Amino acid sequence: MNSHAQPPVPYTVVVVGTGPRGVSVLERLAVLLRDAGTDPHPVHIYAVDAVEVGAGRVWRTDQDPWYTMNTVIGQVTMFSGEPDGGRPRPGAGPSLGQWLAAYAPDAADRPAPDPDDFASRLDYGRYLRFVHRTITEELPAHVRLFSVRGRVTAVRPGPPGEYRVTLDDSRTLTAHKVVLATGHPRNEPDDFDRTMQEFAAEHPGLAYIAGDSAADMDLASAVPPGATVAVRGLGLSFYDVVLSLTVGRGGTFAREDDGRLRYVPGGREPRIVAGSRSGLPIPARGRSQKDPGYVHPALFLTKEAVAAARARRREATGSALLDFAEDLLPLLLKEVEHVYRTTYVRMRSGEEAAQEFARAHAQLLHADEDTSVLLKEAGLDDVPALDLWALARPFEGESFESPLQWRERLFDVLRRDVAEAALGTVDGPLKAALDALRDLRGIVRWAVDYGGLLPHSHRDAFLRDYVPVNALLSAGPPMVRTEQLMALMEAGVVEVAGPGTRFATDAATGRFVVGSPQVAGSERTAEVLIDARIPTPSLPRDTSPLMRQLLAEGVVREFVNTDEPSGTRFATGGVDVVEGSFRVRDGAGHVHPGLYALGIPTEHVRWFTQIGNGRPGVATDFMKVADTVARDVLAPLAAGDGPRAHHALVAAQAALAGPESRAHG
Structure with missing residues (x-):
């Protein structure tokens, strides 16, 4: 045994x-x-x-x-x-x-x-x-x-x-x-993917590349030199695709004496025409000025405020689920507005004045009282209010007589964004406020996770309306990416079609079509269409x-x-x-x-x-x-x-x- x-x-x-x-x-x-x-x-x-x-x-x-x-x-x-x-x-x-x-x-x-x-x-x-x-x-x-x-x-x-x-x-x-x-x-193809895949299969010489990490896209064989490439999306992955098709093909960037970047072609680039719903390439992240451990201390969107909102909902409706637009967004907007205004005072008048302003401004915002007198006393009556949706959709309702007029307008927005980014995430009012959105993710997550929102509010006000704006404004690339994009546009390698970009097919030419209804003469045909958006988890x-x-x-x-x-x-x-x-x-x-x-x-x-x-x-x-x-x-x-x-x-x-x-x- x-x-x-x-x-x-x-x-x-x-x-x-x-x-x-x-x-x-x-x-x-x-x-x-x-x-x-x-x-x-x-x-x-x-x-x-x-x-x-x-x-x-x-x-x-x-x-x-x-x-x-x-x-x-x-x-x-x-x-x-x-x-x-x-x-x-x-x-x-x-x-x-x-x-x-x-x-x-x-x-x-x-x-x-x-x-x-x-x-x-x-x-x-x-x-x-x-x-x-x-x-x-x-x-x-x-x-x-x-x-x-x-x-x-x-x-x-x-x-x-x-x-x-x-x-x-x-x-x-x-x-x-x-x-x-x-x-x-x-993900499995959606209706748009299937339409584009079928069109490409029916027309030799065309290629459609669905959304994925750019490192996993077959850009080398699918995009021949000199071809016209339509790129759907202007977010972080857009920059990955563009760099693969430019720097990845021997192109380089040179810094001129005046500080501007110039693109030196490698000779094997395609022509890139890109666009998105907003028409705005994702703005640059501000120059980091914060210690790694710094986290913005929330004053308005706090756990106590969320708990109070939940209690009010339960008492009024029998359900503790929140409405994002009514219960959370106003508190979040107060946070970024407060950082924005306080940073402006610090930039113009110094730290002591900023601290005094911050105390008074926070008190008024907590009480939901008018701040216009305080803003005037602080010399901020000339500073426009911070509107996240206007920042994310700066060309809403505009129309342009030509691609050249549109490009001048876009360059003005991009140059101002780079200037704001250069001021930093502490000294720059705009990027300081937008960087606070990153630190507020934790409390937003605490409020919305595990079905914390009413179902319709979760789907519409939060995921459809707020999340894309938050991602566009708070998750940007280093500002050198925006400088590189402008250099590529000046070199004629990249063109941004315009706001409300439409991607379609043209049976007559056997090509993909990209253009903006807000920019006259912007329509272009392309042999390759790339979806430069990371698939949504589903x-x-x-x-x-x-x-x-x-x-x-x-x-x-x-x-x-x-x-x-x-x-x-x-x-x-x-x-x-x-x-x-x-x-x-x-x-x-x-x-x-x-x-x-x-x-x-x-x-x-x-x-x-x-x-x-x-x-x-x-x-x-x-x-x-x-x-x-x-x-x-x-x-x-x-x-x-x-x-x-x-x-x-x-x-x-x-x-x-x-x-x-x-x-x-």
């Missing part, structure tokens, strides 16, 4: 997707497991990615260097604690800027980075790989991390407490816990085999925002998860004991999940979510090892407070 005890079955966790969200969970798992003390029970963690383990698809390290982040390197970290003088390790590691200066393989060969520089997505991918490697090297002896390159095609519940994770090469992993951090989706439209399997078999379900008193509903497109744990609900509404989803698959259940980093010195939502998931994943281990391990795990996460719970009804 064999008297030897069988070794314990490893407690197994599978993390699907190792972009920033997946790596953040791995980092918190490593911290919690290390700080829980010695534990004889083995733990196996599988990090699975279809493209590059440790970086993911969007941040993979084989992409071209001109794809740029839009957050300065001093405000980016993947470690849940700052360096403490010891070796880099989970819970205490360098920011992206610190890594570039001291740890990047080519750190000695590049100029010392400034915390307010912008890094390439390639460099961020290399940093993510560094974080992943650090996690692997610093795990306790009883914990093993396995890197698995492969595409997960199915996750199915197995025997109680287990899940079966199937890969595209027929490998199967058995796990106690599975974390879905799958990132940006690829569980029903996601083409990945994994998401299709999960939805079809009822392993997950779409979150439907429902107001019980009125019976109104809004199907959001996001994966339904439980607030406070991020466990997934199945098709019948039951909560999975060991299946989690975070990040982009949960967009519209939560807002602005595309954030891909933490911020040094700040317990950001990004880090809080990773910590919450990691703690819940490890809870059975803590419970099984008695109070010692449980208290150690609780102590290990004390630096990161979990998300607060909040009942709507």
